[in-house]
Amino acid sequence: xxxxxxxxxxxxxxxxxxxxxxxxxxxxxxxxxxxxxxxxxxxxxxxxxxxxxxxxxxxxxxxxxxxxxxxxxxxxxxxxxxxxxxxxxxxxxxxxxxxxxxxxxxxxxxxxxxxxxxxxxxxxxxxxxxxxxxxxxxxxxxxxxxxxxxxxxxxxxxxxxxxxxxxxxxxxxxxxxxxxxxxxxxxxxxxxxxxxxxxxxxxxxxxxxxxxxxxxxxxxxxxxxxxxxxxxxxxxxxxxxxxxxxxxxxxxxxxxxxxxxxxxxxxxxxxxxxxxxx
Amino acid sequence: xxxxxxxxxxxxxxxxxxxxxxxxxxxxxxxxxxxxxxxxxxxxxxxxxxxxxxxxxxxxxxxxxxxxxxxxxxxxxxxxxxxxxxxxxxxxxxxxxxxxxxxxxxxxxxxxxxxxxxxxxxxxxxxxxxxxxxxxxxxxxxxxxxxxxxxxxxxxxxxxxxxxxxxxxxxxxxxxxxxxxxxxxxxxxxxxxxxxxxxxxxxxxxxxxxxxxxxxxxxxxxxxxxxxxxxxxxxxxxxxxxxxxxxxxxxxxxxxxxxxxxxxxxxxxxxxxxxxxxxxxxxxxxxxxxxxxxxxxxxxxxxxxxxxxxx
Numbered sequence: 001x002x003x004x005x006x007x008x009x010x011x012x013x014x015x016x017x018x019x020x021x022x023x024x025x026x027x028x029x030x031x032x033x034x035x036x037x038x039x040x041x042x043x044x045x046x047x048x049x050x051x052x053x054x055x056x057x058x059x060x061x062x063x064x065x066x067x068x069x070x071x072x073x074x075x076x077x078x079x080x081x082x083x084x085x086x087x088x089x090x091x092x093x094x095x096x097x098x099x100x101x102x103x104x105x106x107x108x109x110x111x112x113x114x115x116x117x118x119x120x121x122x123x124x125x126x127x128x129x130x131x132x133x134x135x136x137x138x139x140x141x142x143x144x145x146x147x148x149x150x151x152x153x154x155x156x157x158x159x160x161x162x163x164x165x166x167x168x169x170x171x172x173x174x175x176x177x178x179x180x181x182x183x184x185x186x187x188x189x190x191x192x193x194x195x196x197x198x199x200x201x202x203x204x205x206x207x208x209x210x211x212x213x214x215x216x217x218x219x220x221x222x223x224x225x226x227x228x229x230x231x232x233x234x235x236x237x238x239x240x241x242x243x244x245x246x247x248x249x250x251x252x253x254x255x256x257x258x259x260x261x262x263x264x265x266x267x268x269x270x271x272x273x274x275x276x277x278x
Numbered sequence: 279x280x281x282x283x284x285x286x287x288x289x290x291x292x293x294x295x296x297x298x299x300x301x302x303x304x305x306x307x308x309x310x311x312x313x314x315x316x317x318x319x320x321x322x323x324x325x326x327x328x329x330x331x332x333x334x335x336x337x338x339x340x341x342x343x344x345x346x347x348x349x350x351x352x353x354x355x356x357x358x359x360x361x362x363x364x365x366x367x368x369x370x371x372x373x374x375x376x377x378x379x380x381x382x383x384x385x386x387x388x389x390x391x392x393x394x395x396x397x398x399x400x401x402x403x404x405x406x407x408x409x410x411x412x413x414x415x416x417x418x419x420x421x422x423x424x425x426x427x428x429x430x431x432x433x434x435x436x437x438x439x440x441x442x443x444x445x446x447x448x449x450x451x452x453x454x455x456x457x458x459x460x461x462x463x464x465x466x467x468x469x470x471x472x473x474x475x476x477x478x479x480x481x482x483x484x485x486x487x488x489x490x491x492x493x494x495x496x497x498x499x500x501x502x503x504x505x506x507x508x509x510x511x512x513x514x515x516x517x518x519x520x521x522x523x524x525x526x527x528x529x530x531x532x533x534x535x536x537x538x539x540x541x542x543x544x545x546x547x548x549x550x551x552x553x554x555x556x557x558x559x560x561x562x563x564x565x566x567x568x569x570x571x572x573x574x575x576x577x578x579x580x581x582x583x584x585x586x587x588x589x
Contacts, residue, residue, distance in 0.1 A: 118296030121566040125524035130558040134307045213421050214528060218546055240427055241435045251424030258419035
């Protein structure tokens with residue numbers, strides 16, 4: 001499956017290559033955060049408030065005198081952590097229930113599909129707001145909210161995949177040989193659904209990052225003074241006219257990250273199944 | 279046809295109930311007095327008594343949910359902690375503003391989106407096509423609130439062409455920036471879908487015969503190919519309407535637009551739980567209702583489906 005994609009494919013596609021490089025850099029930044037950041041992201045230098053980019057502060061300082069570059073570096077950890085963990089969780093939950101609904105059909109399917117539909121009936125941000133507002137704010141609330149918003153979409157997708165895959169002859173053969181459903185699901189259906197699931201996942205990570213940014217922009221999720229890209233924008237937006245860099249740079253960080261994930265997702269989809277309507 | 283209608287409406291009801299159930303669970307997740315999810319201490323004693331009668335702690339949980347449903351059917355969404363106004367009233371007052379903004383955004387997104395999509399399809403493979411693809415990928419990657427701020431910075435503060443915020447008593451200039459901000463995400467999807475639908479239409483045999491007949495390229499593209507591509511595009515536009523509710527929360531906050539979204543934000547900032555829950559519930563009901571309407575009308579609009587349905 002993923003063997004079909006070679007490094008040569010990647011080098012021939014310029015945007016995808018750039019996207020992958022950027023993403024690797026981002027992950028490295030997240031991991032190496034504390035060593036990479038020139039200053040403490042929480043350290044307030046009250047003598048240099050709202051300073052434009054300079055040699056001392058690469059991207060300037062914010063309204064409380066904190067180094068923006070350092071804060072963006074630290075913010076990378078949060079954005080990527082939330083995105084990856086929430087994606088992984090919602091993927092696992094979604095795949096689990098999607099497989100069950102698709103394979104067993106009948107009443108199980110009807111009930112599960114209805115549950116999927118109920119979760120999908122909420123506009124994503126509103127549901128995320130509802131969930132994170134009733135919990136104590138923080139990293140966990142953001143992750144939980146995004147996971148609960150995202151799982152049903154994966155579930156519906158996997159259900160559809162399972163429905164079509166279970167008609168394959170090898171499944172029929174397996175069943176005739178007396179294989180248990182769990183074995184069929186695990187050894188036959190899941191491996192064949194995996195490429196498309198991964199494509200769907202990579203296309204949705206971007207959305208999760210935007211969701212996390214929106215939540216922290218609104219004051220939910222991870223709280224200040226911990227730096228997140230979204231809260232950096234909301235805390236400093238009053239000064240947009242006098243000190244626009246305080247808002248521009250965090251937003252650029254978000255945009256570049258999400259664009260990279262989207263380009264990567266598009267690349268994977270084109271290589272694995274161009275017809276896919278993910 | 280009627281059977282389909284009935285079936286869809288029948289399936290709609292459990293979804294509606296499910297929405298209320300989730301909202302109820304969220305409300306009851308709040309620590310403390312269950313009535314706190316719907317009213318503050320400043321609400322009138324009658325309101326509090328009424329709500330407590332249905333949601334009171336002495337009642338078993340399932341009955342509390344039924345009580346909650348009873349309250350909802352009477353239009354009682356509770357009262358704001360702070361203003362003590364009925365949330366239902368607030369929603370009815372502010373929702374039309376959000377609708378206005380959403381329609382403006384929709385207009386922007388559809389016209390520009392379809393235009394760019396057709397353009398990209400016609401110029402397939404050229405540099406223009408790549409530019410459009412780049413724009414549409416950016417459109418779904420840029421955070422809505424950042425885009426709004428950037429547009430505000432450029433057009434309101436630097437160029438001074440448009441006002442930075444507010445609703446301006448209905449003066450149309452005030453809706454331009456928010457509409458563009460809200461519509462950009464949608465625009466990107468519309469562009470992509472239009473482009474692929476057009477590409478598919480343009481590869482159909484009737485296009486070859488139209489060209490052979492001697493029709494001008496513009497005629498072929500616009501009158502024939504576009505008309506046939508419109509069905510998936512219109513469906514997408516309709517289904518996308520719900521997503522405007524998401525963007526509205528962020529856009530209205532930035533531009534000081536007095537709609538549902540900003541109402542939600544104020545609720546969040548003040549931890550005004552009745553407001554938050556009211557908006558979540560209302561938003562979901564609107565979202566799912568619009569999807570139902572679009573689904574049904576699509577079913578009737580698409581002649582292929584209509585014919586099949588008549589069997």
